[in-house]
Amino acid sequence: MATTIPQDRSPATRPRPSGRRKGISPWIPNQHGAWAMLITPAVLGVLAAALGWARTAPGQRSVGDLLTVGLIVFAWFTGYAAFFAFGLVARARTARRRRDYLPPVGVYGALCAAALVGVLLLRPATAVWALPYLPLVAVAVWETHRRRPRSLVSGTSTTLASALLLPVLADVGGWPLTWTGPVAVSGVFLALYFTGTIPFVKTMIRERGNTGFLVGSVLYHLVAVLGLGVPVLAAPGRSWAGLLMAAVLALALARSVWFPLSARRGRGWTARQIGLAEIPLLLLAAATVVLALT
Template identity: 30%
Template sequence: MLSRYTICNSDVDRYMRMLRASFPNQHGAWAMLIVPFLIGMFAAKPNWTHLWLALAWFAAYCTSFAVLQWVKTGKEWVYKQPCLIYGRAFVLFAAILLFLRPDVWWMGAVMLPLFRVNMWYAKRKEERHLGNDIIAVAQFCWMLIIAFEVGGGTDWGLAWRAFAVCMLYFVGAVLYVKTMIREKGSPTYYAASLSVHLIAAIAAGLMISPWVAVPYGVLFLRAVWMPNMKVTVRQVGLGEIAFVVATTGVLIAAL
């Protein structure tokens, strides 16, 4: 009995270690996972179907992360089991979602060709490439449109404007983080970051509300000054959390 119990516990521990090793650990990506979903939901009307959409979205992200790590490293023994566990959860939640809203299937299918591009970058071990980042941002922001549809939204002009402003925010954030870490000192990335932030601030004011332009303007000033300052990676991450919470709150309030 003791040996059988020990073996059982050992298996559980092994599975838990595998899941922890394959659990997404990119904090910026978690913001991209959550923020567009919330904006799309509140731009329409929250309902219980959003719960199943959120669970399916969470499981899909965890599955995709494990798949990309598998493709990148080739370590089947590490990532196969997490892919199966997260994948089964996704199938379950997606099945319930599609039972309730079968008309949104094509919206999820739109992401598949984009995910193939992510796999291509992962295979080349170039997942930090700017092109891959932008493709990922597009997928995350597309959830805004899906959440809006699930919420029965009717003002599609507002939805697409929110999508554009959300895209600009996260592309700007990607460029800003690169100027702070991997591309620090690069005049090309610095200029690109400032350009996107300035366009985002103007677009937010014109397309959503002048009030939304205020936090976007602050983000532009951050992109101007912060790359010239000495800060740690942890400080950059904590700052991004504060900025994304504040900006998202103002954006949702303005919808």
């Protein structure tokens, strides 16, 4: 319903524009879909570290390792908070808004940097993980700077960084990181699953009705199923966890087809409904990783 604005207000009595968008706080990220990709690998990574310590002799576990895991998780969340606020700065249309959005970038960025310095002091070997992380973070920051925070490139870089958190924390827990080991397979699985949510959500919202985008989304999910399922089925010692991972990706494939087609047939889907509908699949994905690590 339209609102009539009185025309006799003087400049002194007109409401002054807010320094930030109504409903958006630069201190509290409001991208609910991103929280699943933040929390899930962090929880699974901490679990992997704990299981790794449980398999080693008690004397091989140190307070430094416990602090390292805590600092990595702290850096993960504060780093994202800084990235979120930076996105608001990049998209701000006025200098005033940019000034209002800058403080959380500095505060969260400083906290993240301090935590990472602590990680390096406690466990210098962790620095090797900067090799894959730096380009992923650089891509996400560049896309945000160019005001393309929701591009496929940006989304893929952030989901890969999310999935990478699992092996990072598992490494601190003493897991042997081999290409065919449970940690690596679980990390690849999470990367495939979370990356697939990006084109799927776009087919439901921003690219709704775009047939070419829908085809691309379905093809991605099909490649993901084959990319993980075929090696699992061909492996002589295939595990139930690996088979369940392939099954989860197959369900994600079915979801990538059914939901957009139901929307085209007239069913209305809100962003909230899409998110709630994804929760069971997310929980199943997390459960398969737990099974693989135990």
